[in-house]
Amino acid sequence: MALLPVAEALERLLEDAAPLHAECVALMDAADRVLAEPLLALHTQPPFNASAMDGYAVRAEDVASVPARLSVIGMAPAGRGFAGTVGPAQAVRIFTGAPLPAGADTIVIQENVRDRGGGSVEVTASTVEGRNIRRLGLDFSKGDVLLEKGRPLDPAALSLAASANHPQVSVVKRPLVAIIATGDELLPPGSDLGPDQIISSNAYGVAAAARSVGASALDLGIAPDRKEAIATLVKQAVDAGADVIVTLGGASVGDHDLVHDVLTGEGMTLDFWKIAMRPGKPLMFGRLGDIRCIGLPGNPVASLVCTQLFLKPLLARLGGRAFRQDMRQARLGAAMPANDLRQDYARAVVSEEAGTLLATPFGIQDSSMLKMLADANGLIVREPFAPPAATGAACSVLMLR
Numbered sequence: 001m002a003l004l005p006v007a008e009a010l011e012r013l014l015e016d017a018a019p020l021h022a023e024c025v026a027l028m029d030a031a032d033r034v035l036a037e038p039l040l041a042l043h044t045q046p047p048f049n050a051s052a053m054d055g056y057a058v059r060a061e062d063v064a065s066v067p068a069r070l071s072v073i074g075m076a077p078a079g080r081g082f083a084g085t086v087g088p089a090q091a092v093r094i095f096t097g098a099p100l101p102a103g104a105d106t107i108v109i110q111e112n113v114r115d116r117g118g119g120s121v122e123v124t125a126s127t128v129e130g131r132n133i134r135r136l137g138l139d140f141s142k143g144d145v146l147l148e149k150g151r152p153l154d155p156a157a158l159s160l161a162a163s164a165n166h167p168q169v170s171v172v173k174r175p176l177v178a179i180i181a182t183g184d185e186l187l188p189p190g191s192d193l194g195p196d197q198i199i200s201s202n203a204y205g206v207a208a209a210a211r212s213v214g215a216s217a218l219d220l221g222i223a224p225d226r227k228e229a230i231a232t233l234v235k236q237a238v239d240a241g242a243d244v245i246v247t248l249g250g251a252s253v254g255d256h257d258l259v260h261d262v263l264t265g266e267g268m269t270l271d272f273w274k275i276a277m278r279p280g281k282p283l284m285f286g287r288l289g290d291i292r293c294i295g296l297p298g299n300p301v302a303s304l305v306c307t308q309l310f311l312k313p314l315l316a317r318l319g320g321r322a323f324r325q326d327m328r329q330a331r332l333g334a335a336m337p338a339n340d341l342r343q344d345y346a347r348a349v350v351s352e353e354a355g356t357l358l359a360t361p362f363g364i365q366d367s368s369m370l371k372m373l374a375d376a377n378g379l380i381v382r383e384p385f386a387p388p389a390a391t392g393a394a395c396s397v398l399m400l401r
């Protein structure tokens with residue numbers, strides 16, 4: 001099978017990826033979820049003309065010239081409006097958030113009022129009509145579209161939804177990604193390693209990357225290199241309702257690379273396998289009914305680079321979220337040799353020097369080396385067959401953090 005260009009692979013992966021179905025969640029549990037439909041105001045806010053200050057509700061004409069004597073005829077705290085009407089030379093003691101009493105048109109702040117005793121006050125500074133009043137509907141009116149479909153529910157959006165009287169909201173289901181590691185040599189962190197064994201690391205980074213774009217991750221553990229063992233975990237993933245099954249390792253061409261056979265045996269239709277990319281060549285993609293299956297290469301760096309390039313955009317799309325790689329233009333901090341047919345993603349340290357980004361690739365780019373990936377903050381992207389590039393040449397960088 002010829003190696004598929006990266007852009008084409010991504011296009012095929014995302015081809016019909018649309019937001020998953022909607023579900024209703026309580027507003028208190030809706031943080032960072034994505035609205036599945038526009039959110040409309042169920043009422044008008046404020047629902048009445050309200051005082052914006054602590055002070056006195058008055059008629060502007062009574063305080064046009066100061067000092068002005070007024071008699072206080074009642075009180076209006078927030079939550080308990082004054083039932084009567086403010087007449088000439090009268091005032092109502094009022095507090096922030098209380099409804100404006102009938103007859104009053106202005107709030108004088110208490111700092112500008114002196115208590116004269118016997119229910120009488122003196123206004124010491126003139127106030128323009130309508131001052132310190134929050135008008136009915138100042139914030140929004142019933143029926144207004146307050147938040148668009150696709151909006152992630154950040155703190156301001158959540159409080160707005162609450163103030164528009166929504167106890168729950170319709171949000172896009174979080175995509176569920178089930179992760180299956182494969183390999184006889186793998187043991188979980190914390191194990192005593194035998195002579196032929198290594199620690200299984202890939203699932204941790206893949207799960208974290210999935211969660212960073214709003215997906216839920218289900219780690220199904222490690223299957224040894226036996227078809228039945230891998231098939232058992234694939235069935236568990238299906239039973240768990242996974243939207244995406246990610247396998248780790250076993251995607252290449254070795255005799256123990258069984259993932260393809262198992263997945264097709266379970267009914268997967270292969271879309272593509274092997275792409276023109278380094279690291280990440282053995283990437284596999286197929287569909288098992290509605291479930292998307294991504295076979296990530298076992299080499300740890302390859303699995304995380306493919307996660308960044310393919311899994312994150314897919315999960316974001318299924319979760320109704322926008323996703324964009326953070327691409328920057330930089331100068332090379334070291335010369336790079338001519339490239340072959342695979343698009344290269346070279347781990348690099350990107351720093352800013354006098355307003356220009358400098359991207360310096362690590363000398364060794366072995367795709368087993370996690371320390372170097374953790375030390376890198378960007379990937380220099382080199383097109384297939386790119387000619388040698390000198391220090392200082394322009395380059396594209398995909399920022400990782």
Ligand SMILES: Nc1nc2c(c(=O)[nH]1)N[C@H]1C(S)=C(S)[C@@H](COP(=O)(O)OP(=O)(O)OC[C@H]3O[C@@H](n4cnc5c(N)ncnc54)[C@H](O)[C@@H]3O)O[C@H]1N2
Nearest residue numbers: 181200201202248249250251252257281282297298299302
């Ligand atoms: N003859 C060829 N050999 C290889 C090719 C090739 O084209 N022809 N491709 C190489 C490339 S590129 C990669 S990447 C690897 C990927 O192969 P697999 O996806 O089949 O991965 P495995 O063979 O299972 O494992 C490779 C490597 O990674 C380690 N590994 C696997 N899973 C994990 C895990 N969950 N956590 C940590 N490390 C893991 C595994 O022990 C191996 O060392 O194939 C090349 N070979």
Ligand code: MOO
Nearest residue numbers: 279280281302367
């Ligand atoms: O994906 Mo493999 O590790 O290209 O190196």
